[in-house]
Amino acid sequence: MIDLENKVAIVTGGTRGIGFEIVRTFLENNAQVILFGSKKETVEKAVLALSKEGKKVKGYAPNLSNYEDVKQVMDEIHKEYGHIDILVNNAGIAADKKIEETTSEDFKNIMDLNVTAMFHTIKAVVPYMKEENQGVILNTSSMVSIYGQPSGVGYPASKFAVNGLTLSLARELAPFHIRVNAVSPGITKTDMIAALPDNVIAPLIRTIPLGRIAEPKDIANAFLFLASDMASYITGVNLPVDGAARN
Numbered sequence: 001m002i003d004l005e006n007k008v009a010i011v012t013g014g015t016r017g018i019g020f021e022i023v024r025t026f027l028e029n030n031a032q033v034i035l036f037g038s039k040k041e042t043v044e045k046a047v048l049a050l051s052k053e054g055k056k057v058k059g060y061a062p063n064l065s066n067y068e069d070v071k072q073v074m075d076e077i078h079k080e081y082g083h084i085d086i087l088v089n090n091a092g093i094a095a096d097k098k099i100e101e102t103t104s105e106d107f108k109n110i111m112d113l114n115v116t117a118m119f120h121t122i123k124a125v126v127p128y129m130k131e132e133n134q135g136v137i138l139n140t141s142s143m144v145s146i147y148g149q150p151s152g153v154g155y156p157a158s159k160f161a162v163n164g165l166t167l168s169l170a171r172e173l174a175p176f177h178i179r180v181n182a183v184s185p186g187i188t189k190t191d192m193i194a195a196l197p198d199n200v201i202a203p204l205i206r207t208i209p210l211g212r213i214a215e216p217k218d219i220a221n222a223f224l225f226l227a228s229d230m231a232s233y234i235t236g237v238n239l240p241v242d243g244a245a246r247n
């Protein structure tokens, strides 16, 4: 049995897609959850959708590229809840332009959200986790962090960086009983993927040995396991959840 009772969890990119399902799954397993999103309106929409399911959650929209902004929100959460036990760094954007069309700004934007924002949230919560001598940090990577991809180079580059950050911090923070792991989803049915036509989806599915695209719940369950005490001896791993897709 997994039970996150008395755990306070923060999930970035929690307003939709994989992050929203992680929030829902953690709530179903008794955690107190705070979700982050990019805009106040989308945060309010997600909080309302969950409240209609009878789930209580708080939401914030800090500017993740600004450390001071992130720290202020983390301090506020810590003041209210008294501890922060789980941090899920899930916010991310993708890219698919060829190198010639990719601007320096495109590259910077993707690194800012997918990597620097993760550094900011971790830096802000680690002192609180050290105070408790425990904590769990989970980072959303991607199957492209293992195999690369033939376009949008900033995206796999950022996810390779996520893996480096995960493995290094797992070693740095292990003496404080703070576990740091990554999850690498394969193609997952979020809004973006669901909108693709059948003739695009069908060839993608043929590359996946399990014969289907992941549901957000498939990915959220991996986060749940890694967040729980069932994974108490697991740190510094990058767990692929991709139906054995290898491309």
Ligand code: NAD
Pocket (backbone or CB within 6 Å): 012, 013, 014, 015, 016, 017, 018, 019, 036, 037, 038, 039, 042, 064, 090, 091, 092, 093, 094, 113, 140, 141, 142, 143, 184, 185, 186, 187, 188, 189, 190, 191, 192, 193
């Ligand atoms: P999504 O676009 O549905 O959701 C992205 C989330 O990130 C949203 O909650 C959004 O509010 C947040 N976000 C976007 N820009 C932001 C910004 N500038 N500041 C703060 N928050 C911002 O995406 P998703 O498919 O659910 O992806 C979630 C994570 O999973 C990402 O890190 C993505 O790289 C990774 N991933 C997705 C897939 C997939 O097939 N969907 C596969 C592998 C990895």
